[in-house]
Amino acid sequence: MVRILRGKPVRRSRRDWAVDTSAFLLAAVFSAATSEPVVNHPDVTEAWLAADQLAGALACAALWLRRRWPVGVALAIVPVSAFSHFVAGPLEVALFTVAVHRRPRTVAWVGGLALAAMLATATVIRPDPVNPELDAFLGLVLIGGVIGWGLYVRSRRQLIASLWEKARRDTREAIAREMHDVLAHRLSLLSVHAGALEFRADTPPEEVRLAAGVIRQSAHQALEELREVIGVLRSDTGDGDRPQPTLADLPRLAEESRRAGTRVELEQRVEAPETLPQATGRTVYRVVQEGLTNARKHAPGSGARVTVAGAPGEGLTVEVRNRLGRSPAAPGQAAEGAVPGAGMGLTGLAERVALAGGRLEHGRTGGDFRLRAWLPWRA
Template sequence: MTGLDAVAAAAGLASAVAQLWWPVSGALTATVLAALSPAATPAASLGALQTAQRRRPPVAAAVAAAGVGAHLVQGLWRPNSGISLGWWLLLICAAYGALLGWGALARSRRALLDSLRERARRAEAEQGRRVAEARMAERRRLAREMHDVLAHRLSLVATHAGALEYRPDSSPEQLARAAGVVRAGVRQALEELRQVIGLLREDGDLTDGPGSPPAPPVLADLPRLVAEARDAGQEVRLRDETGEEPPPAVGRTGYRVVQEGLTNARKHAPGRPVEVLLRGAPGGDLEIGIRNPLPETSPAVGFPGDEPPGGGLGLVGLTERVRLAGGRLDHERAGGEFRLRARLPWPA
């Protein structure tokens, strides 16, 4: 080995190390050295491979072409006695072609792995988002069911309990009757709470067998709902112009609309009459209208010492329930009245 070869070998080693950070510059430096000495050929070959793995194909092809030219110069300046120049050039071209293919394959494989990892990360994030949305939807459903079932029943209990507090001088028979109504209302609230829990369970343990909860109420159960409201002292006028029973899904939503309307009237306008109108037919809409006069002062009947609880959350949940059924819910204060209107699609 001549002194030039030793210097080229040392410089080639340095350029090979530099290729870890600057693949193109290191490869071109080794290529120039390879034109002067065969000792730099390994560094130039490694540079072509590094460039093919880490840079775009046009850049890698340019570096490979420079390497072929450098080795052509090397073959002309320092010919190899064991092989002709033509075969030498063919061998160099084949070697650089293989390096380009190997580097491109490694680059494509790395890009594919990066893409798969990114897709897996996005899929995991999307799955987490869907799980969070499902949990939030289930929480909203639970809150809506709990409110619809319990708010009406507990408002009746609160009304009778308020009467007991305000009329302690009532006869024992009246006190016993009011206490019985409170006890029955609490028992019915517990039964309806069990019904909600049974509906929300997925394994059906509470929905099968003789101990299963009753089916959710529909429009056919409105007379019982109105009777309970009248027993609590609420004046309710019900006018049903439907003529036939709508499908269970529509009937359940319609029942909840009337139930929430009566509960709101009892809490916010106690002692005021309530009018309920039902009309519609298959193939059209089930229309529900509830109206009651507004109170002159802030109500407190049934909720001694406090404003009626709720804060409008019942109407928010009811609006969502009606929207999920494909309908529309509107409410307004106009002409000294509070008006609640719902339209639900009634399949033919």
């Protein structure tokens, strides 16, 4: 059997079969279990009782169509419920379905019609000879209860869907942030070496060979690091097969920038670095990487000073400072001949630091540009 979803046939899953069968049985059992007052009512004839039971059976069968036409099934059962007790169970299931799958406005007027039919039965058509007020109150509680339950299920499903959407959005942002950090650094190195070959036509063949080798190595490392990033994001545990950069990789990062022509001074004053969480060390690495990349792009030829200091319980401070030069490029703009950027590097870095519970500051300080981050480090 198939069901229709937004005009397209969809095969009913095992879960759908189980839910629909349970709803059918629950509706039938509820109607039968609460039928004693109707069966023993002095005004109910055998013909009326048989017609009532037939109406209940048809209403239970109509529940198999509730996924395709929830409002239509409910509206078909509501007027019959004013005269038939055995459709009470199917009516409750139909109202629950409308509350789950339709907007609150639709739920309100369908529920209002059901309440009107119930009140007409309890007060005019077939009032309880002993306590009609209690009968009307119980009907009100049942209808209000199933509608409230349905609205709760609807809101919970919407919450879960929004959480899934947020998780997908966060994943996309994490991919973009990691790819920017990796590729911007490597491409800036490629740009420096390629620019040297472009503007120095008299470069000796040996230096050309060395520069080409550096370009090839940087391109290879860019692909490797990009594969590491994707591996981490695909991993269920959040850890890739290859180790991610940490605090111990800062000397290698500084040496790469020196080979590209940037004078880098690295000073580390970190107590017990072996106790630093890997995630914090990776964030420090990305801060320094972004700072050195921006120095090459916006102030080529200037030196950069990197300072990392901290201790457990005090937090970790990382600072990248470089001279702006005579005609520095504005933030978000690359110097002439450099790799252009999207202007999102510092924005993504701020998000990364904030996720780690830290703070990021950047801007001009005298004749320097300073990028400074503080990260928590529990004792």
